[in-house]
Amino acid sequence: MKLNFYFLILLEILMFNRVNAQQDLDQQLLHINRQIDSIVQVKTQRFKAELQRLNRQLQNKEISQQEAESLKKQLAKQYAEDLDYAIYKLTGDLKRASKGSYVIDSIVSPQTAYHIRRVRMYRKAYYDKDRHKNQHTFAYVFLSIGLNNVLDRDKVESIEFSPYGYIQSRYFEVGMDWKTNILHHKAFLVYGLSFVWNTLKPTGNRFHILENDTVKIVEHPYELERSKLRHIWLKIPLSIELNFPDSESGHLHLSAGVYGKFRLTTKQKLTYYAGGDSHDEVLKNDYTMPNFAYGLTGAVGGTDWSVYANYDLTPLFKNSKTHLVSLGVKWRL
Secondary structure (H helix, E strand, O other): OHHHHHHHHHHHHHHHHHHHHHHHHHHHHHHHHHHHHHHHHHHHHHHHHHHHHHHHHHHOOOOOHHHHHHHHHHHHHHHHHHHHHHHHHHHHHHHHHOOOOOOOOOOOOHHHHHHHHHHHHHOOOOOOHHHHOOOOEEEEEEEEEEEEEEEEOOEHHHHHHOOEOOOOOEEEEEEEEEEEEOOOOOEEEEEEEEEEEEEEOEOOOEEEEEEOOEEEEEEOOOEEEEEEEEEEEEEEEEEEEEEEOOOOOOOEEEEEEEEEEEEEEEEEEEEEEEOOEEEEEEEEOOOOOOOEEEEEEEEEEOOOEEEEEEEEOOOOOOOOOEEEEEEEEEEEO
């Protein structure tokens, strides 16, 4: 009986604290809602006043009809950007007040709910203005993974007869990009430094040999469990990135450019069975790969990711017309 009495007291205390916490949350939400509604009213009034001023200038023939239309479009765009950004900053308080989630219910007015949903859709479109609005150059660490293969004599159809496996030949890159704003956050010069691991795995029971200064892929005398040619590069890319922040799906970009890379090391790793035992070999050789190579790169993607393609203009091996091509996905961390 005494235990039940203490349990009821504890339950009442918990319920009281929960009610108080909910009331505090409701008060914070109501306060933020009033702030958002106030911003909407003030900025809308300013927009209308500026619009009336342009109409008066047009009536007084101080500006032409064409100039008036152009100025009205610029004014409307600036109004929308200022309004969205102001609400975006307040939704950070709304998120903290609701403990990590946006609360849109009867507490928030329908007009405010509309603006919050619009900001959530467009918040990445303005490319983290709160972080980058005053920055001219900023940096990202990135990670890329993908697949390698080769084209023979620059012919796309030659990949169908490639001597390398499509899934087993992989690409890995880690590095840092610097982005410099060159056109109102709509175009950037992107440059960086990265380390690239390329792996090429011959199909079948084959491996690479160097014969008379020429690289050949031949059958191995024993059963191969692993046959990989790995080459590591220091890469320096340079490209132009075009941003499309007005997309409803978020920030989108297209980029194209060039890169140069310096070969750091080349190894062939073999694992085979002979005499009933497994043997591992690591063969260090440049296999006539150039010390410096260059190529073309292109990408399309969202705010923090992109799908890219790289194509080496420099032949992969000496005395050959084989060119390395890579396709993958890149993440900015």
